[in-house]
Amino acid sequence: MKFGPVGLDEAEGAVVAHSVRLPQRLIKKGSRLAAADIADLKAAGVTALTVARLEPDDVPEDKAAAALAEAVAGPGVRVEAPFTGRANLYAATSGVLVVDAEGIDAVNAVDETVTVATLQAYRPVAAGDMVGTVKIIPYAVAGAVLARTMDLAAGASPLVQVAPYRLQRVAVISTRLPSLKESTIDKTLKVLRQRLAPAGATIVADLRVDHETAALAAAIEAADAAKADLLVIFGASAVADRRDVVPAALEAVGGEIRHLGMPVDPGNLLLLGERAGRPVLGAPGCARSPKENGFDWILHRLLARLAVTRADITRLGVGGLLMEIRSRPQPREGGEPELDANGHDDLGDDA
DSSP states (O other): OEEEEEEGGGTTTOEESSOEEOSSOEEOTTOBOOHHHHHHHHHTTOOEEEEEEOOTTEEEHHHHHHHHHHHHBOTTEEEOOOBTTEEEEEESSSEEEEEOHHHHHHHHHHOTTEEEEEOOTTOEEOTTOEEEEEEESSSEEEHHHHHHHHHHHTSSSOSEEEEEOOOOEEEEEEEEOTTSOHHHHHHHHHHHHHHHGGGTOEEEEEEEEESSHHHHHHHHHHGGGGTOSEEEEEOSSOOOSTTSHHHHHHHHTTOEEEEEOOSOBSOTTOEEEEETTEEEEEEOGGGGSSSOOHHHHHHHHHHTTOOOOHHHHHTTOTTOBOOOOTTSSSOTTOSOOOOOTTSOOOSOSOO
16 A cells, blocks of 8 residues: 555545545545545645555455454354444353454464454453454555455454353352351342343352351252252352362262362452362352452353363463452451441451
C-alpha cells in the first residue's frame, strides 16, 4: 500500500487518510474518493491530500478483518460485520472462554498491520459478551500477510471459542464445628447459588455433618443419591494437609486427590479431586465470600466440563494475586478481620 500526499488528479479511487471538511459536507477518513469527491475538493480550493493507494495484492481493511475474524472464531463465537478495519467477536452462548494464547501470539507476530486481542483465557462469559477483536491497523494489508495469519488461525484447534456450561446438578456437603454458626453455612450456600446461576446450575443436595472423617465419608457416599454432576465440600476448618479431614474422607470412599493447594490468593487452600467420574472440589474458606477468588476460576472450568489438571493449577500463579478479602480470619497483611453487621466473619478458617 502506498501512503502519502498526492495531487487531486492522482487521488481518484484512493482512500482518504484524514477527514476533510468541505463547505457543504464532510469526506470521512477511510472513504474511497469518487469523481464527484474530486470535483468538490477542487471547488473548495483543495489541491492535494493524504491518501492510501492499494497495490494489486492488497486486501482492504474491512475485508481482511472479517476474513481473519472468521478464521479465529471457533465454536460458541460469532463475528459481527466489520467497520473501520475492525471485526468484533462475541460469545454466542454462556460458558467459559477458551483461548489458544500461543496461537494468538503467533498471529500477532506476523506483521504489525494485523492485531488480534481477546479477554483473559478461561474467563466466564455470557451470551452477547464481546470476547475478542481483530483490528487491521492500516487501510489495507498485504495479501501475503493476511494469508500467513489465516494459515496460523486454521490450526488444529480454534484460537478463540466458548465452552458452554454443561454441568447442572451440584451436591454440597458442609461440615460443622461448634465455632461455626449454622447461619454461616446458610450464607455460604446462598453465595454458591449466586455463583452457579450464570451457568444454569443448581444445588440438588445440601448435606451437613460433623467435621470428622468418618461422618464426611458417609456423607460423600450419601450424596450419590442426588446424581449430581459435581460435589463441593465446604469444610468447617480449612484443609491443612492431605491427611486432614476432607482429603482423608474422600480417599476413604475411593476418591482421588488430583491436587491440593493453588497459587492463587485468595484461594490457596483449594482441593481438586474426583470420585466415580465426578469432580470434587474442596472449597477454600474464601469461597464463602461473593468476591472473586481462586475457587471461581476452577468452578467455572468444571461447570463447562473442561479438564483441569495439576499443571493447569500450578500455572495460575502469574496473575494469581487477587484483591484481598479483608474479612477472612488471616488476611495476608495481618491485622484483625472485619466483621459483618452482626459482628461475625463468614469466611471459614482460611484462604
